Amino acid sequence: MRSRRSGGLSCAVMARIELTRHLYTFFPVLRGQEIEVEASTVAEVVRALDRVAPGFALYVCDERGRLRPHVNIFIEEEHIADRVGLTDKVAPETRVFILQALSGG
DSSP: OBOOOOSSSOOOOOEEEEEOHHHHHHOGGGTTSOEEEOOSBHHHHHHHHHHHSTTHHHHHBOTTSOBOTTEEEEETTEEOSOTTTOOOBOOTTOEEEEEEOOOOO
């Protein structure tokens, strides 16, 4: 995870990650940051977030690496197609939105 710098040295252009507010409850280290990761697939995004916030990958994916039923990931406005291998491509400067469905009453 890196922060984007303005002026001076240039840095790699990365995917911009947005999370639902509820996920910050479990991973407060991510709160209040502009989250950007260098990744070419959704699986790489999840692994990068797990390096910064240990346990993130297991929270959103099961033990086989498949996206859990209560989690959804969007690349820009499109729902990812591959919930099993997370192979959907992520381009530089793409917005990746990760959300957890809540239930209860």
